[in-house]
Amino acid sequence: MIIYSREPKPEDVFTPRSASVNPKLYIPRPDLEEELSDGLSESQHLVIFGESGNGKSWLYKKVFKEKAVFYEVINLVLASTLGSLGAAFDDKLSRQEQLEQKEYELAKSGGFKPGGVGVDFDGTWRYVKGKKEPFERLLAYIRKTAGRQRAVVVFDNFEQISTNEDVCKQIANCVVLLDDPVYADYDIKIVIVGTPSGIDEILSRNGNIQTISTRLKEIPEVERMTPKEAKLLMRLGLEDILKLKVLGNSQVFYDRMLSITDRIALELQELGLRIAKEAIKKDRIIDQNTLNRAVSKWAKNSIRAYCSMVAGRMNSRETKTSRRNQCIYACGMLDRESFTYKDVEKKIRKLFPESTNGVTLNVSGELAKLSKGDNPLLKRLPTDDAYRLASPKVRMAIRTMLTVVDGKVSRTVVEV
Structure with missing residues (x-):
């Protein structure tokens, strides 16, 4: 029998919003994977943590799959919406009970018993809700489903409840409760995922920081990709898998993509998808026009609101130096996450030597x-008299929208 394999489509390769890990474009991050893997076998x-879009979810899903770890995700957006962590636990359990009910009915009618879940020998429920409070019921469900596998409950999107004292206290209570013999017997680890650093300090606002910090281990920040990792991802998707051809200087092409996406994994995939779709319309060729069209469509979808923010803060009228525009541009060109006015002033003087020579700048x-x-x-950061951009998307x-022409900050040809 002849098996015909179809040519991959851009959406098969670039999957920026996929809940599951796409093995085609997963770029290994061995140091982080090792830290997470080692942490699973430790007591804490x-x-x-890391900025949105940097690949936190793909990281833990990849490691958990590789290490055969069973996990359930509690989306903390739901805890915020429903008003408590317990309500989010109840919602998760009720959905699982509905699934088990469906499997139970299948088992009665056709003898189907998926994974041993559903009906026991006398046709009664194997899973009984009981009188446990919601967290223990969740632990019981996870342990029953995981069997002898290592098991984890993931509290994801922590940033959504970081200012909600009640929910933060409830999460802290869960961390402490797992030292209680009754709860510890389930042998389940908590993994908290979110954008802010210092999550242990946030959880300790209503208690003793030592009580929480000694029970939590923060793995190194999931940062934006390195230039090497980001270029590998884009080259792999565009050239190796989709067989698209880059015209001109490919290094300049990749440098531009890495610059405007700030090497954020999610945005690299979003832009890669746009570029691939535009290139396929043009005989699978990526030239400057193709790239400009793709960047414009990506910007309208991903960063339009931030482009409006930048435009709203620029000098409203033409001035000789447009110092504020220079400040904005220089902040965007800095690679470091936090910076002082001295860092910005140094960058401005380097970028605009003629208009800054011998002039005092009020940076x-x-x-x-x-x-x-x-x-x-x-x-403005609370310490070190430093700043950082309000979001990576500001950078x-x-x-994307600014460039330097004749020594002045100007809009690019890309319309957003």
């Missing part, structure tokens, strides 16, 4: 303005 519960004042008001572009917006 784990914290995975600290401009940065202060950019960190205030509605939709600030910067966040993407600056790099």
